[in-house]
Amino acid sequence: MTKIILVLATIITIVYGNFKCPLKDGQYEDEVQCDKFYECKDGYPTEKLCPDGLVFDPFNRKINKCDHVFNVDCAERLELQPPQPSKNCPRKNGFFPHPDPTVCNIFYNCVDGQYNENICTAGLHFDENTGICVWPATANRENCRPVGQKLTDGFECPSVRPVDSHGHNVDHPKYAHPEDCQKFYVCLSGVTPREQGCSEGSVYNEKTEMCDTPENVPGW
Incomplete structure (x- = not known):
């Protein structure tokens, strides 16, 4: 026995x-x-x-x-299971900063490997230690660039970004110039504006988001 x-x-x-x-x-x-x-x-x-x-x-x-x-205070329990990453989600669940360390006002809420992009209120940075947006001095993140940038002509990226057919925010949305049909804007990561221009003889097509011949652009 x-x-x-x-x-x-x-x-x-x-x-x-x-x-x-x-x-x-x-x-x-x-x-x-x-x-x-x-x-x-x-x-x-x-x-x-x-x-x-x-x-x-x-x-x-x-x-x-x-x-x-x-x-959670893990104290001495520091080990974790191997990560199961997907796009913008280093792990399947959690709140994670933008992969570009200079972009501090955008973060991702990941649930079972699917992400939702979130943008902090103007002037705030995402703090991964608390999972919320706080003042930059509190977040104390390095390499953060100023948010809410404007070009010399006054253009700034809209706070609400367009979404694609899957309901995800477009990574680098484009916007037509209000006065010059040859020009358009690109918002890098949705927040940093850059002015771009089409080659001579072509104009920006808002529908295709590409430079095109004038006859293919409605209203030209």
Whole structure:
């Protein structure tokens, strides 16, 4: 009988590692990995992972104790599962800064690998330590360029950006010049304006967003 008990104990250790459930059923954090936890039932642990990008909060009273990194003190539990990145999402879930470190007023809210782009109120920067927009001095981010830039003719990029057929914000939207049909504007990352011009004999076509021959442009 003693041998059987030892064999069962060895199997449990192999399956569940060194974690031992407390007397009370519930969810308990892993000692080294912040997004790993154990669900204990009748003294037996089931190892689980939070969705990629979220971490386990042992003090959360909700049934789902996985939360954003900036809401949880991981202390010494610094390890995380391998990331599952996608466009603009270093991990599947979370709030992430713009990939260009000079663009500090744009950030992405990623849910299950799908992102929504957000723009801070004018004059604010995104703070990845808190997941919100704050004053630049509070965010203390390096390489940030001034926001709300204007060209010498007064043009500045609209705060609301156009979206594509999939409902995503256009990365570098274009806008026609109000007076010169050969000219147009490009807003880099939606916020930095640049004036561009078509070659001699062609004009800007708002419908195709390209330079075109005058006869193909409505109203010419």
